[in-house]
Amino acid sequence: MKDVVPDVLPRNGYDGKGPETAAELIEDIKSGTRRSTMAVKITPYILSLIDWADPLRDPLARQFIPLGSRIRPDHPKLSLDSLNETGDSPVKGVIHRYPDRAVFLASSVCPVYCRNCTRSYSVGADTEEVSKTRFLPIQKRWEAMFDYIERTPALRDILVSGGDLYTLSPDQIRMIGMRLLGIPHIERIRIASKGLAICPSRFIDPDDDWAGAVIDLSHRGRKLGKGVALHTHFNHPNEITWVTRLAAQRLFEEGVTVRNQTVLLNGVNNDVDTMKSLIAQLSSLNVQPYYVFQCDMVRGIEDMRTPLQEILALEAAIRGSIAGFMTPNFVVNLPGGGGKRLACSKESYDRSTGLSTFLSPISKDPSRTWEYWDPLPSHPEVGE
Numbered sequence: 094m095k096d097v098v099p100d101v102l103p104r105n106g107y108d109g110k111g112p113e114t115a116a117e118l119i120e121d122i123k124s125g126t127r128r129s130t131m132a133v134k135i136t137p138y139i140l141s142l143i144d145w146a147d148p149l150r151d152p153l154a155r156q157f158i159p160l161g162s163r164i165r166p167d168h169p170k171l172s173l174d175s176l177n178e179t180g181d182s183p184v185k186g187v188i189h190r191y192p193d194r195a196v197f198l199a200s201s202v203c204p205v206y207c208r209n210c211t212r213s214y215s216v217g218a219d220t221e222e223v224s225k226t227r228f229l230p231i232q233k234r235w236e237a238m239f240d241y242i243e244r245t246p247a248l249r250d251i252l253v254s255g256g257d258l259y260t261l262s263p264d265q266i267r268m269i270g271m272r273l274l275g276i277p278h279i280e281r282i283r284i285a286s287k288g289l290a291i292c293p294s295r296f297i298d299p300d301d302d303w304a305g306a307v308i309d310l311s312h313r314g315r316k317l318g319k320g321v322a323l324h325t326h327f328n329h330p331n332e333i334t335w336v337t338r339l340a341a342q343r344l345f346e347e348g349v350t351v352r353n354q355t356v357l358l359n360g361v362n363n364d365v366d367t368m369k370s371l372i373a374q375l376s377s378l379n380v381q382p383y384y385v386f387q388c389d390m391v392r393g394i395e396d397m398r399t400p401l402q403e404i405l406a407l408e409a410a411i412r413g414s415i416a417g418f419m420t421p422n423f424v425v426n427l428p429g430g431g432g433k434r435l436a437c438s439k440e441s442y443d444r445s446t447g448l449s450t451f452l453s454p455i456s457k458d459p460s461r462t463w464e465y466w467d468p469l470p471s472h473p474e475v476g477e
């Protein structure tokens with residue numbers, strides 16, 4: 094690090110407290126790592142894209158490298174499993190929240206670990222803060238999950254996720270995909286991987302068959318009249334390079350549907366210009382900008398969450414300025430397991446307390462209100 098980070102860090106308008114020298118930065122990273130809910134893991138590709146001359150303001154560093162000086166006290170409503178995925182799992186590894194859809198958690202390992210991961214209760218290595226619930230990528234565990242899906246005819250759509258499927262072998266991807274496509278009542282599958290955003294070179298490497306497995310599944314799905322899509326996760330335009338363009342072009346030529354899910358993160362993409370640029374660049378890659386998520390209420394990332402007001406303002410500024418079919422849905426995944434709702438569909442929003450409320454059509458009690466709380470720094474008189 095000493096060869097790329099300046100001895101004295103530039104502030105450049107950075108108004109947070111924090112390290113002033115390279116040596117202090119290293120100590121701050123150590124402190125952040127000790128207090129983080131996620132282990133630290135980054136691909137060489139992402140490391141190469143971080144602006145190490147100005148690391149405090151870099152939007153990629155902020156997503157993956159915790160700084161102790163930035164970690165804030167948790168809002169009392171935060172939890173590790175904020176979406177109650179464990180409570181919605183009839184079989185370990187299958188999240189069945191919506192009547193016709195389920196998530197198949199194939200693994201709990203990823204090629205990178207995002208600080209804001211919604212599955213911080215499970216994904217990655219244990220940290221000093223969290224002992225993780227593991228989802229081992231083994232056939233025996235998967236068989237119980239396939240069995241549940243096979244005997245639940247209401248299911249139509251399976252999201253195969255984790256963890257990240259980039260850590261599975263091409264044979265494992267093919268096996269899981271073909272098995273699900275072979276279930277008569279399953280009409281669609283989605284494969285979740287951040288791979289295109291954090292290591293796109295694998296998609297164009299002739300010696301790497303991972304993308305080949307996804308392409309095979311896509312072709313097989315078309316023959317069967319079933320949808321197969323790759324769901325990926327770009328958060329900032331700086332993650333897109335000439336390698337990404339080649340990788341996305343290969344998928345486009347092969348007819349693979351690719352959708353993107355962005356998480357709205359403080360200091361990363363919570364301004365109109367950055368979000369517009371990200372949406373425009375994804376569109377030019379033929380990657381559908383599908384969702385912008387309000388950051389989930391998970392522990393340890395109060396510095397990364399934004400008040401609901403920011404996602405509302407972003408949508409107001411962006412919707413209508415680009416083609417409707419390339420405009421993402423700006424959504425809140427309701428804490429507790431109420432499912433995704435458009436942020437603008439809130440029933441109430443009290444900016445002085447930071448509490449917004451929503452109704453959910455999948456709720457057993459339709460009159461139940463579901464709560465989202467803004468991060469503490471936006472209403473210090475309440476929380477702190």
Ligand code: SF4
Binds near residue numbers: 207216255
């Ligand atoms: S790649 Fe996805 S599952 Fe893995 S740490 Fe990041 S957000 Fe979590």
